[in-house]
Amino acid sequence: MRLWHEQLIKYLPRQQLLGQHRECCALRGNGWEKPHATVNYIFNYSVTHLFAYHCLVMDEMKKRGYTVTEEWASPSYRGKNCEPIDLTNFDKDTLKKMEFLIKSGHIYEEHDERYMEECLENLRNKGIYIHF
Numbered sequence: 001m002r003l004w005h006e007q008l009i010k011y012l013p014r015q016q017l018l019g020q021h022r023e024c025c026a027l028r029g030n031g032w033e034k035p036h037a038t039v040n041y042i043f044n045y046s047v048t049h050l051f052a053y054h055c056l057v058m059d060e061m062k063k064r065g066y067t068v069t070e071e072w073a074s075p076s077y078r079g080k081n082c083e084p085i086d087l088t089n090f091d092k093d094t095l096k097k098m099e100f101l102i103k104s105g106h107i108y109e110e111h112d113e114r115y116m117e118e119c120l121e122n123l124r125n126k127g128i129y130i131h132f
Contacts, residue, residue: 001026001036003053005116006105008123009060011130016123021061024054025072029079041110047085048094049108051075052101 001023004012012020023039027050033043042050058068071077075098076084101107123130 002038002119002122003042003108003111005111005119006053006056006107007111007116007132008119008130009056010063011132012060013128014064016128017057017060017064018066020057021054021068024050024057025079028054028072028077029082032078041108045108046094048075048098049101052098053107055102056105056107 003023004016004020009017009020027039027042028047032047032050054072058072061068074084076087078084120130
C-alpha cells in the first residue's frame with residue numbers, strides 16, 4: 001500500500017494509476033485509520049487531504065479515458081459498505097482548503113524530494129523509468 005508522490009500521478013503507467021485509485025477507495029472506506037507502515041502519515045491529516053489526493057488520481061484517470069464511478073467525486077462518499085462522512089461540521093474554510101489542495105497538487109508534506117526519490121526507486125525496481 002503506497003500513495004505515490006503527487007507529481008508522479010500524471011506519469012504513472014496504467015496499472016499503477018488504477019492501483020492508486022483502488023488504494024484511495026480502500027483508504028477512504030474501511031481502511032481509514034487502519035495502520036499500515038507505508039501510509040500511516042495520512043492519518044495525521046484530515047480525510048479531506050485524502051479526498052484531494054484522490055481527486056488528482058481521478059482527474060488523471062478521466063484524462064486518459066477511464067471511467068470513474070461518480071460517487072467517488074463526493075467528499076462524503078466512502079464506498080458502498082461505509083456510512084458517508086457528515087460534512088455538516090466542516091466549515092467553509094476547510095472546504096476552501098480542500099479545493100486549494102486539489103488545485104495545488106501538493107497535499108502531503110511527506111511528499112518531498114526524498115519521498116520522490118523513494119517512489120522513483122520503487123518504480124525502477126518494477127522496471128518502470130519515469131523522466132520529467
